[in-house]
Amino acid sequence: MDRRVLLSLLSVGAAQALVGCATEHHPRATVRPAAVAVRDGSSEPSPAGALPLPPIPPPHPGAPTVVSRDPHQTRRIALTIDDGYDPDTVAGYVEFAQRSKIPITFSPNGCYRAIWDRHADALRPLIEAGQVQIGNHTFSHKDLLAHRTDADIQADVEKNESWIERTFGITSRPWFRPPYGSHNHHVDAVVGELGYTKILMWNGSFGDSTLITPAQLIGLATQYLQPGTIMIGHANHQTILGLFATIEKLIDQRQLQPVGL
Numbered sequence: 001m002d003r004r005v006l007l008s009l010l011s012v013g014a015a016q017a018l019v020g021c022a023t024e025h026h027p028r029a030t031v032r033p034a035a036v037a038v039r040d041g042s043s044e045p046s047p048a049g050a051l052p053l054p055p056i057p058p059p060h061p062g063a064p065t066v067v068s069r070d071p072h073q074t075r076r077i078a079l080t081i082d083d084g085y086d087p088d089t090v091a092g093y094v095e096f097a098q099r100s101k102i103p104i105t106f107s108p109n110g111c112y113r114a115i116w117d118r119h120a121d122a123l124r125p126l127i128e129a130g131q132v133q134i135g136n137h138t139f140s141h142k143d144l145l146a147h148r149t150d151a152d153i154q155a156d157v158e159k160n161e162s163w164i165e166r167t168f169g170i171t172s173r174p175w176f177r178p179p180y181g182s183h184n185h186h187v188d189a190v191v192g193e194l195g196y197t198k199i200l201m202w203n204g205s206f207g208d209s210t211l212i213t214p215a216q217l218i219g220l221a222t223q224y225l226q227p228g229t230i231m232i233g234h235a236n237h238q239t240i241l242g243l244f245a246t247i248e249k250l251i252d253q254r255q256l257q258p259v260g261l
């Protein structure tokens with residue numbers, strides 16, 4: 001094996017081992033209907049610290065519902081970006097949010113906290129303005145259907161929530177994105193008990209949970225960025241970094257309205 005390839009593989013393996021996150025294998029987008037609540041997409045980020053975040057409300061446990069598209073006849077879309085195991089890609093998304101003012105819902109895993117924590121100050125004013133939201137994707141990114149006890153699942157979710165509250169100053173409730181999109185009624189009820197009553201799925205994907213080419217990613221963006229789409233992407237691979245302007249143009253040309261959840 002070429003030494004550079006070996007070193008590159010070793011470095012990827014070491015990074016995964018250091019952070020202890022489960023390996024990423026998101027399914028490609030499938031069409032799964034549901035409902036999305038929406039906020040006015042016109043919010044502007046405030047200057048840092050201008051709007052103090054309100055106190056974090058207590059959990060409101062309840063029956064969960066699965067959300068994977070906007071059920072209304074609008075031109076709204078929601079960009080939802082997960083994980084964050086590549087430092088440059090996380091930084092690129094944060095810069096994109098700052099520059100474009102496009103609402104984004106990030107669902108980071110706390111096992112990548114060494115990467116996310118350095119952006120907390122930059123994200124804070126965007127969170128205060130309501131432009132950026134945080135969902136719960138578990139701390140470990142382990143599959144919820146892989147022989148997990150209810151207590152183990154709840155601890156994984158609560159650990160991520162604690163990190164999110166400490167780091168970003170807000171709660172991720174009620175939004176829960178299952179790792180790998182892997183969930184069932186039982187898992188939904190288990191997280192519903194913690195106040196995660198919105199199970200966040202998707203009906204469009206950038207397909208970038210694994211490394212793909214720019215042409216592939218733009219092909220998927222062109223296919224899926226349509227009115228009502230909840231788009232899933234990943235801050236894991238750098239393909240997206242050269243494509244933000246193209247995606248923004250696509251959103252403008254199609255007169256889509258990006259919104260938070």
Ligand SMILES: [Zn+2]
Nearest residue numbers: 082083179180
């Ligand atoms: Zn994920």
